[in-house]
Amino acid sequence: MKLKGKVAVVTGGSRGIGRAIAVRLAEDGALICVNYRANSGAADEVVQEINADGGEAFALQADVGSVEQLNTFFESLDAELTKRRGDHHFDILVNNAGMGGGGSITSTTEAEFDRVFATNVKGPFFTTQQALPRIKDGGRIINVSSNLSKHPLGRVLAYCMTKAAIDNFTVGLAGELGKRAITINTLAPGLTATELNAETRAIPGVEKLFSSITALGRIGRVDDIVGAAAFLASPESAWVTGQYLEASGGLGLVLPTPWE
Numbered sequence: 001m002k003l004k005g006k007v008a009v010v011t012g013g014s015r016g017i018g019r020a021i022a023v024r025l026a027e028d029g030a031l032i033c034v035n036y037r038a039n040s041g042a043a044d045e046v047v048q049e050i051n052a053d054g055g056e057a058f059a060l061q062a063d064v065g066s067v068e069q070l071n072t073f074f075e076s077l078d079a080e081l082t083k084r085r086g087d088h089h090f091d092i093l094v095n096n097a098g099m100g101g102g103g104s105i106t107s108t109t110e111a112e113f114d115r116v117f118a119t120n121v122k123g124p125f126f127t128t129q130q131a132l133p134r135i136k137d138g139g140r141i142i143n144v145s146s147n148l149s150k151h152p153l154g155r156v157l158a159y160c161m162t163k164a165a166i167d168n169f170t171v172g173l174a175g176e177l178g179k180r181a182i183t184i185n186t187l188a189p190g191l192t193a194t195e196l197n198a199e200t201r202a203i204p205g206v207e208k209l210f211s212s213i214t215a216l217g218r219i220g221r222v223d224d225i226v227g228a229a230a231f232l233a234s235p236e237s238a239w240v241t242g243q244y245l246e247a248s249g250g251l252g253l254v255l256p257t258p259w260e
Helices: 016-027 040-052 067-085 110-131 154-180 195-201 206-212 222-233
Strands: 007-010 031-036 056-061 090-095 135-144 183-189 244-247
Touching (some): 007 016, 016 056, 016 222, 031 040, 031 067, 090 222, 110 154, 135 222, 183 222
Parallel strands (some): 007 031, 031 056, 090 135, 183 244
């Protein structure tokens, strides 16, 4: 078990990619803190699944877009880890919490823009700020981005902008964290079947289109992402930092041919 004795905090860990990462890191031996924003039932299900499989996990609530709630979250985390491990330090932070929202340049409202930036950009920034005094030297930070950060779509422009900001955040912080041997990397899924993009995937023809331009011929599943996350969280990634790892099945590597 590569992560035996380690502690991992996974934001947005109650569903989708975050849930799958939490379960996988628990399988690899880590104690997991499952952060959730509102759905306590879903978070409890993840904790129960991990504990039933012989792992160890607990859930803590916070909207990462609120610094006030993050303050409370980290106070609770300190207390929980001290109770379980004897001190409040941990090893791995997965900045996964995110939301869709915002449309095209003509349709996005100020409120939608502010909401998606608060969760997707402000959240990882201030979560990491609070985490750094608590992360052990030699630790790991994984920022979950999106293939759309480098291949933006006009119909979800604000969302794409938030993910480009996360890519920049990773690179900008990597040099500073190197002196503590903490690695920080971006994990960028392509179109993956999650609740977050259910509305987009429901548009007729979207899944067929994305599958047709993906080298491996389909859209992603959450289980496709966890192997890359497990690598970035593991000791094997100790010499990898400031990098962008796309787990998309080769999205965009195939050009659709109109005669097919």
